[in-house]
Amino acid sequence: MKSVLEILKEIRPEFDFSASNDFMADGMLDSFDMVTLVAALDKNYGISIPGTEIVPENFQNVASIEALLRKSGVAA
């Protein structure tokens, strides 16, 4: 199973996601990347992140994405 950072790297290989605390503000993810990321997370963890959770706050940084995964049923 891939880590969140590995999945992010696959989507936008040009960025170092470990160096940012706000992916949106730093221009590393846009709303379409968010959709691509959700599809990749769903597939990787065998879950379906609820559509109502696909909002920028949940994709601000690695910690917020991991919190979303826990909320969506992925064990910590």
Next chain:
Amino acid sequence: MNFRFRDKRVTGVLTVLPRNERLFLEEMKNFNFPEERSLKLKEVMGYDKRRVVTDGVCVSDLAVFGIQKLFEKGLLKPEEIDALLVVSQSPDHFIPPTSSIIQGRLKLKQDMLCADFSQACAGFVLGLLQAFMYLEQESIKKVVLVNGEVLSRKTSPRDRNIYPLVGDAVAITVIERDPEPTDIHASFRMDGSRHAALIIPAGGMRLPCSAETAQMQDAGDNNFRAKDHLYMDGAAIFNFVQTEVPPLIENLLATANRTKESVDYFLCHQPNRFMLQKLADKMKIPHEKMPNNVVGKYGNSSGATIPVALVLNLAEKAMAGTLQLCLAGFGAGLAWGAMLLPIRKLAFCEMVEYP
């Protein structure tokens, strides 16, 4: 607002698709994004092919073509049509109504009603509601409902938010009174305070088209569009659908004293595959009961997508027996509506290509 009808029935559906097909793989070269990112989007959203009209083709052209086919096949007689309703946001003209143009070109009788309704992705549910209300009149026995759009003509080829998903189509639905009454329940909601989320800024009386409104502008997100073009705040629309549509359907089912399991298929408007899969997951509906394949095969034709989905996925079943359908349309306005509609042995349920 909730609605209930008893003695009304859809008796046939014909969809008219332009023969002209475009491919995402070719069009993505116009977008200001690396191809690899566009390909990922294609995979998630389900973009692939779409049908769009060629220059100058209007909703009335597709509608007249389709209705004439029904006349030729003996599936509809001109003199039977007591009301012709057109639901579209891409009319032939501001004046006159597109329904009048279709009536004139088909040489239909004068003793009838024609009316246009400006509604987009919720337009099939709204159109059926209007048809059922018209049929409350003794003098109206058969209504022809036309849902049609040629909105590809109002999209920017350099706007990846909207261009790859929009398709053109017309759906022709015949609605009559039913000698075997069955309950039809519907619910409709509106929120005009969010109207700017899906809008063509120029072209109406507020901001008439001009050389200035035709100028392409950098939208700031790697997309380019003019004020003459259709704009969609994709994130706002996505959130609207995920938030508003599930309770709409659940409340409708509760009002009708029905369960999700009693519905054979949930036929929703077809914006993209990802949005519909998320909707199905949220409502705990198996993906196979909520078709999501229209956008990748024909494109999103706004109010025509529900009948297009019916013909594409369920034509044989709809003509052979009875299906319990739950329809749901949602989009510009913002407007969202759902309907529990039983259909029984449709006289026709088919697609024709234009020209």
